[in-house]
Amino acid sequence: MPAPIRLRELIRTIRTARTQAEEREMIQKECAAIRSSFREEDNTYRCRNVAKLLYMHMLGYPAHFGQLECLKLIASQKFTDKRIGYLGAMLLLDERQDVHLLMTNCIKNDLNHSTQYVQGLALCTLGCMGSSEMCRDLAGEVEKLLKTSNSYLRKKAALCAVHVIRKVPELMEMFLPATKNLLSEKNHGVLHTSVVLLTEMCERSPDMLAHFRKLVPQLVRILKNLIMSGYSPEHDVSGISDPFLQVRILRLLRILGKSDDDSSEAMNDILAQVATNTETSKNVGNAILYETVLTIMDIKSESGLRVLAINILGRFLLNNDKNIRYVALTSLLKTVQTDHNAVQRHRSTIVDCLKDLDVSIKRRAMELSFALVNGNNIRGMMKELLYFLDSCDPEFKADCASGVFLAAEKYAPSKRWHIDTIMRVLTTAGSYVRDDSVPNLIQLITNSVEMHAYTVQRLYKALLDDISQQPLVQVASWCIGEYGDLLVSGQCEEEEPIQVTEDEVLDVLEGLLVSNLSTPVTRGYALTAIMKLSTRFSSVNRIKKVVSIYGSSIDVELQQRAVEYNALFKKYDHMRPALLERMPIMEKTATNGPTEIVQTNGETEPSAVEPKHPPPVTQPANQANDLLDLLGGNDVVPVIQTTMPTKPASAGGELLDLLGDLSLSGIPPMTAYNKNGLKIDFTFERANPNPNIAVITIHASNSTEAEMTDFVFQAAVPKTFQLQLLSPSSNVVPALNQGTVTQVIRVLNPQKVSLSMLTYTHKGSPVQDLAEVNNFPPQSWQ
Amino acid sequence: MQFMLLFSRQGKLRLQKWYVPLSDKERKKISRDLVQTILARKPKMCSFLEWRDLKIVYKRYASLYFCCAVEDQDNELITLEIIHRYVELLDKYFGSVCELDIIFNFEKAYFILDEFLLGGEAQETSKKNVLKAIEQADLLQEVSQTPKIFT
Numbered sequence: 001m002p003a004p005i006r007l008r009e010l011i012r013t014i015r016t017a018r019t020q021a022e023e024r025e026m027i028q029k030e031c032a033a034i035r036s037s038f039r040e041e042d043n044t045y046r047c048r049n050v051a052k053l054l055y056m057h058m059l060g061y062p063a064h065f066g067q068l069e070c071l072k073l074i075a076s077q078k079f080t081d082k083r084i085g086y087l088g089a090m091l092l093l094d095e096r097q098d099v100h101l102l103m104t105n106c107i108k109n110d111l112n113h114s115t116q117y118v119q120g121l122a123l124c125t126l127g128c129m130g131s132s133e134m135c136r137d138l139a140g141e142v143e144k145l146l147k148t149s150n151s152y153l154r155k156k157a158a159l160c161a162v163h164v165i166r167k168v169p170e171l172m173e174m175f176l177p178a179t180k181n182l183l184s185e186k187n188h189g190v191l192h193t194s195v196v197l198l199t200e201m202c203e204r205s206p207d208m209l210a211h212f213r214k215l216v217p218q219l220v221r222i223l224k225n226l227i228m229s230g231y232s233p234e235h236d237v238s239g240i241s242d243p244f245l246q247v248r249i250l251r252l253l254r255i256l257g258k259s260d261d262d263s264s265e266a267m268n269d270i271l272a273q274v275a276t277n278t279e280t281s282k283n284v285g286n287a288i289l290y291e292t293v294l295t296i297m298d299i300k301s302e303s304g305l306r307v308l309a310i311n312i313l314g315r316f317l318l319n320n321d322k323n324i325r326y327v328a329l330t331s332l333l334k335t336v337q338t339d340h341n342a343v344q345r346h347r348s349t350i351v352d353c354l355k356d357l358d359v360s361i362k363r364r365a366m367e368l369s370f371a372l373v374n375g376n377n378i379r380g381m382m383k384e385l386l387y388f389l390d391s392c393d394p395e396f397k398a399d400c401a402s403g404v405f406l407a408a409e410k411y412a413p414s415k416r417w418h419i420d421t422i423m424r425v426l427t428t429a430g431s432y433v434r435d436d437s438v439p440n441l442i443q444l445i446t447n448s449v450e451m452h453a454y455t456v457q458r459l460y461k462a463l464l465d466d467i468s469q470q471p472l473v474q475v476a477s478w479c480i481g482e483y484g485d486l487l488v489s490g491q492c493e494e495e496e497p498i499q500v501t502e503d504e505v506l507d508v509l510e511g512l513l514v515s516n517l518s519t520p521v522t523r524g525y526a527l528t529a530i531m532k533l534s535t536r537f538s539s540v541n542r543i544k545k546v547v548s549i550y551g552s553s554i555d556v557e558l559q560q561r562a563v564e565y566n567a568l569f570k571k572y573d574h575m576r577p578a579l580l581e582r583m584p585i586m587e588k589t590a591t592n593g594p595t596e597i598v599q600t601n602g603e604t605e606p607s608a609v610e611p612k613h614p615p616p617v618t619q620p621a622n623q624a625n626d627l628l629d630l631l632g633g634n635d636v637v638p639v640i641q642t643t644m645p646t647k648p649a650s651a652g653g654e655l656l657d658l659l660g661d662l663s664l665s666g667i668p669p670m671t672a673y674n675k676n677g678l679k680i681d682f683t684f685e686r687a688n689p690n691p692n693i694a695v696i697t698i699h700a701s702n703s704t705e706a707e708m709t710d711f712v713f714q715a716a717v718p719k720t721f722q723l724q725l726l727s728p729s730s731n732v733v734p735a736l737n738q739g740t741v742t743q744v745i746r747v748l749n750p751q752k753v754s755l756s757m758l759t760y761t762h763k764g765s766p767v768q769d770l771a772e773v774n775n776f777p778p779q780s781w782q
Numbered sequence: 783m784q785f786m787l788l789f790s791r792q793g794k795l796r797l798q799k800w801y802v803p804l805s806d807k808e809r810k811k812i813s814r815d816l817v818q819t820i821l822a823r824k825p826k827m828c829s830f831l832e833w834r835d836l837k838i839v840y841k842r843y844a845s846l847y848f849c850c851a852v853e854d855q856d857n858e859l860i861t862l863e864i865i866h867r868y869v870e871l872l873d874k875y876f877g878s879v880c881e882l883d884i885i886f887n888f889e890k891a892y893f894i895l896d897e898f899l900l901g902g903e904a905q906e907t908s909k910k911n912v913l914k915a916i917e918q919a920d921l922l923q924e925v926s927q928t929p930k931i932f933t
Contacts, residue, residue, distance in 0.1 A: 011886055051889055058795055058888065060810070079926040083919070087892055095803045117919045120897075127901040128801060152915065159900040189906040196903050234908045237863065244907045247860045287859030294857075322828040327858060358828045 004037055005030075007051045014059070027061050038069055046073055047084045054088055067092050067099055074106045082110070082118060086125045095131035104134050111141040116152055119145070123153070127160035135164040139171050146178040151187040158182070158193035162200045172201055172208070183218050188235055188242055191222065195248040202255050213256050216263045220270045223249045227274060238282045250274070250291040257299030264300040271296055275308055286316070286324050290331070297335050310335065310342040317349040322358055329353060329364035336371045347372050351381070354388045359395075362388075366396060370403040378411040382421060390428050397432035401425050405437055415448040416494060419455050427462050430469025438474050443586045445479060454494035456483040461498065463508055468517045474525045477512060480505060481529025482583060485536035502537045506530065510546060520555055527558055531565045535580045544569050578724065672773040677704035678733070678758070680713070682773075693748050700741040702733040704762070711760040713743055723747045733760070783861075783902035784836065784851040785812075786895070788884065791845055793817045796884050797891055801902035820849060830858050841865050845881050868898055871912055893919065 005013075010030060017023035034049045042049075050069050057063035070092060073085025093100045103125075110122035123145065126138060142164060145157035165172045175197070182194035202209040226241045226249075235242035253271075257264040274292045279285040289312055296309040313335075316328030329350070336343045350372065353365035366388065373381045382404065389400045404425050412418035422441055425433065445455050459476035467473050480487065484505055490497040512518050512526040527550060534543045547569065550562035568576050673680040681699045702708050709732050715723055728743035759768045788797035795813060804812070819833060820840055831838050833851075839861040840849040848865045852858070869879075871894050876883040884891050897912045897919075899905065906912050 007889075008886055015885075055888065058798070060795075064806075079919075079922045083893065083923060084889065087889060087896075091798075094805055096805065115922070117915075117922055120915075120919075124896050124900055128896075129803065131803070155905050156900055159903055159905050162903065163901045188908060189911060192907050193900075193903070193905055234910050237867075242907050243863060244860065244904050247857055251855075251857070283859055284863050287857060287863060290859050291857050322826075323830060323859065323862070326828045326830055357824075357826060360828055360831055 004033060004045050004049055004052075007048060007055065010052050011055060014055075023059075027056050027059070031056065031061070035065060038065070043076075046076075047078075047081050050088050051084050054084075054091055057091060063092055067097075071099070071102050071106070074103060074110075079115070079118065082121055086121045090125055090129050093129070095129060100129075100131060101133060104137050107134070108138055108141060111138065111145065116150060119153055120156055123156040123160045127156070127163040130160075130163060130167065132167045135167045136171070139164050139168070139174060143174055143178055146175065151185065151190045154185075155187070155189040155193040158190065158197045162193075162197050165200055165204065169204055172205060175201070176208075176211075183215060183222065188245055192242075192245045192248055195219075195245070195252050199248070199252045199255060202252070209255065213260065213263055216253065216256055216266050219249050219253055219256075220267055223253075223270055223274070227277065237284050239279055240284055240288065243284045243288055246274075246288050247291045250288070250295050254295035254298050257295070259300065261300050267295075267299070268301060268305060271301070272305060272308065275305075275312060280315075283321070283323070286319075286321075286327075290316075290327055293331055297331070297339075306339060307342055310339055310346075314346040314349065317346060317353065322356070322361060325353060325356070326358070326361050326364065329361060329368055333364060333368050333371070336368060340372075343368075344372055344374075347377065347381075351384045354384060359393065362392065363396065366392075366400060366403070370407060373407045373411060375411045375413075378407065378413060379417070382407065386421070386424050386428070389425065394432065397429040398434060401429045401433045402437070405433075405440070409444070415451050416454070419445070419448060419451050419458070423455075423458050423462065426469065426472040426475065427466070430466075430472035433471045435471075438471050441471075441475050442478055445475070446482075446583055446585050449585070451494070452479075452483045453486040453492040453497075456480060456487045457492050457495070457498055460487055460500065460505070460508070463512075467512060467515055470519050470522050473512060473518065473522050477509060477522070477525040477529040480509065481525075481532035484529075484533045488537070502533075502539050503542075506533070506537075506539065506542055506546075509533075513546075513550070520557060523555065524557055524561065527561050527565075531561075531568075532580045534569075535577050581724075672698070673758070673771050675769065675771075676762075676767070678702055678708065678760070680758075693746050696745045696747060698743050698745065700733050700743075701737050701739075702735055703737050705735055706763045707735040708733040708760040708762050708767075710766075711741055711758075713758055715745060783856070783864075783899070784853070786851075786899075787813060787816065787847075787849045788891075789813075789817050789847050789849070790881060791821070791847070793821060796846065796881070797888060797895070799892070799895060799899075816849065816851075817847075820847060829862060839865070843869055846884070864899075864904060867904075867909070868895065870909060871898060874909070874913055875916065 014023060014026055017026055030052065034053060037045060037049050046069055050066055050073060053063045053066040053069075057066075066088060070085050070088035073081040074089060076082060076085065089100070089103060093103070107122045107126055110118050111126075113119050113122070123142070126134065126142070130138070142157050142160045145153050146161055148154055148157070161175050161178075165175070179194070179198065179201075182197070183191065185191055185194065198212055198215070202212055223246060226246055229241055231239075232241050235245075237243050240246070253263075253267050257267055271292055274288065275296070278288050278292075280289060293309040293312050296305050301309075310332075313328045313331050316324045317332075319325060319328075332343050332346070332350070347369075350365055350368050353361055354369065356362055356365065366385075369381060369385060373385075385400065385404055385407075389397065389404065392400060404421065408418050408421045412421070422444070426441075445452070448455070456479045459472075459479050462472060463476045463480075484502075486492075487505060488500055488502050490499060492498075509526050509530050513523055513530075518526070527547070530543055530546055534540050537543070547562050547565045550558050551566055553559045553562060568579065572579075669681055669683040671679060672682045679701050681701075683697045683699070685695045685697075686693070698713060700711065700713065711728070711731050711733050713725075713728065715725060724746040726744040726746070728741055730741050733739075733741050758771065759766065761767070784800075784802045786797070786799045787795065789795050795817070798809070798813065800809060816833060816838070819831075820838070823831075829839055829841055831840075836851045837854065837856065837858065838849060838851055839858050840847055841862060842848075848869065850861055850865060852861050872879040872884070872891065875890070875894055876887070894912070894916055897906065897915050906915075
């Protein structure tokens, strides 16, 4: 059989192939030749064949049939064979296959070979791809070589030991004795690899860390020598002596100095020296500075040093080299929490980085900018961030929008500014905001009571421009449904009111319903909004028509809503106004922090927690029916009890405290009922925005020895005015005045006469009483 | 360092050194995806990027991209120096190295890399020492091959 073609020859031939198919053909032909050569156990040319196989493997072709051949090469006595064999092993063998274990014995022998270059090959292969089993078997040999005086082998053994420790951490102990005098070596290669080994050990074991702390002075000395020594051609890189070693020493110092005062103090001087004396014109100097900064920030350094470090980062930010800027932003992000003020000084440079062309730099700058926003710089920062939101790539928009919302919530200087900012985000990045931001925004808008007209107007205008961004559309339709009356009445204080007719508004909302751009959720919002407008607009017939059309919609959600709204029109028309009236101010939910009772305009109106999704307007009709039955016969307007989830008992306590502190509206409280130990007091406030509504809170207390359970308070009022009863804090009035049950009633124009019915269970027997409350203070209905 | 890849502007792999255990299939996938990502980057962009959960450092020298995946705690700037040192070593060895040298002498490129890095870390910081070791090893190879069989 003719000699197999040479490697270079093969490479040349394959490169002449003009198509993929041609190349494949050549490769297949050669592989076949190589396979038969392997079968013949040809020792002479094995090396050449494996080399060719490795080339073909690099091109992407399968070469697994060469694995065993690599092992045979490793076992050979010829250096050439070993060289290619070990290379092949590293490229073709996988530690997950048992085949690789066959190498173990060869490596063991080669670790003890008389030629250092063979030993080197073995150490290299073991340190690169040794599996845990191999490492366990050969750790002893590595440890032996770690103690040799041959620096060529010693440095390789050190890195091999690192690999062994990574694979089999329990073996770390065994290398400890050999580390004793590693740092006294003069050879830089050994020094470098020793520092790497020490670093690995310290990172993995707190005991080792404590043990090696005593090396700090020695490390400091070595570093000092590197900096102070004159030019050494062998290790020089652009005027700096062995930057690789310097960086590794700095990193080890960082680990040793962390949370340790003494060590940190011992390295203070050298860090300051490196920080001030290192040449910054080339990348290599900056690499050392970077590592120094990281070390300074991590150890217990004195404040002067920390400021020095942050200033270095500040200078990095101004560097032309974008790699340096990137690294600076990354480091600043890590330190912004701990050294906030120092980082603030570089705020304007950081904000400039938002305009950088590089994606990674932009992302870092954005994260850092958000971290730096505070009450003082919110306006300026937000301007920059909104500008960034306009022009950034889609991958950033969601995060940026969320960040803007969070920052605005925390630091908004005024409500108008807050609403404007939200509007800006919705209109520029409306399709990227997160789903949960819609309910959050709605809650925010309801809280800014005096901005309602302005908000709805701006949202309406935005809708006219663009209905594709769903979150924007959802928030807008909700607001229009809620505040549509303000929109058509043309009353807006903040800006020029626009002239809009009811029909135009309904046109827009109907447009949303039919548009292909609207998602089902958006359609739900739109339909509900239209329904709400039936109590705010006069064109009720049009609304009736729209609602009835959707009673046969394919979308089940829409259909259900439409059917219920239809029922509202037909059978429960009298309930419609109360049902669809203005939402009370919503309380913030726990996800954003502690529950707060939102205080706006001095009013604290306790309200129940609103569920997050489209506000429930449809009340189950049955409940209203029950009430009607109970009070049926009387010429009264039935009470609509809004079904909202009852608050936990603790919240009742908060309510009491808050209300106890307030005496805002100047209406004195009164005792409405006092019989059989049950006392009911009324306290009053005026509602906002409608001052005609009095908010009465009833406080029921029980002075008897037994508690009153199943306590229900119901009120009925003459037809002339309306009443809304919210959920009580509890159904049990504790005995002996130990606590009270509170319940809020919203009444329009309370007058002299009012009827209330009480039912409760006391000592096992039910009690029912009807009382007339007619001693309302005069101020309450004026 | 987790791995180092050398590839041309057309995306052809010229050298791949893996310091973490991965199957051939996984290696192929990573190489392919990473090469695409880097080739898509514009010339003025920064040399660092986050890719999957890795930190990538890359630099282009003439028609070859040198790309390393490093750990979180690794210093990116010094990694650039490591890449540069490797290029210098190749340059000294081949005498004004170009892509073709690495194509036709890929095994030598690996040998040089293995004298410079071990297990992903630098084992020798002196250029002179690395080249001396290679020289000696090459000599040993010459001597061991009689007659000349390899290449």
